[in-house]
Amino acid sequence: MLDDYRWEVLATFEYHVGSYPSESVIRVPVGAVTDLATVPRVLWALFPPHGRYAKAAIVHDYLYDQAIGSKAYADRTFLEAMEVLGVSRFTRTVMYWAVRLFGRGNY
Template sequence: MKPSAQFHTKLSVEQLDAVRWQLVALLAFYSAKYDSMTIVPAGTVTDFASVPRIPLAFWLFAGIGQAAAVIHDWLYGCGTVPRKVADDIFLEAMEACGVPTWRRIPMYWAVRAFGAGRYSKAG
């Protein structure tokens, strides 16, 4: 039986300023879909999910699934996996964080539709 997607560590951060946070311990997430582990090192700086400041979008999605957002931002910044894989892992991580389906599906489709400009290819 294949293990389920899960975080192996808890998100531990300290606030740097109004929008940036820094991991004080590594964050590890196992993707069951891709049978892979993503490890974000301590010291990584994040703004969590980059949600547009449009009032409705911000109200619906800001501050939700922060650990999943860190994993996704790390994968986008490294570019070591294809963008679709990073987005699929984000979807799994949101579920592991307890983000309800009605919130995680629109968040997934938002990164699929609008995330290309933030994705960095390795090499």
């Protein structure tokens, strides 16, 4: 934890887009910085930044920060990763549409 809102990745990890193994692999490197799920503080009781979807949020933040693929690709990958992590359909849907409508990256 770097401060109240930012975290630093301490170990590289990979996400295989689509299925495992996959030709499309996202490698989040040591040192990547994330705020986990970017959720307005007023909604933290329902959607805390560090929920079951945290690893999906780290991948999503990395894609946004590095402008990898398109914004749509990053958002679809976030949705897929949340499903892989067992996030409920309701939560996945809400979080996906939040990033589709309000997400900002380096695109």
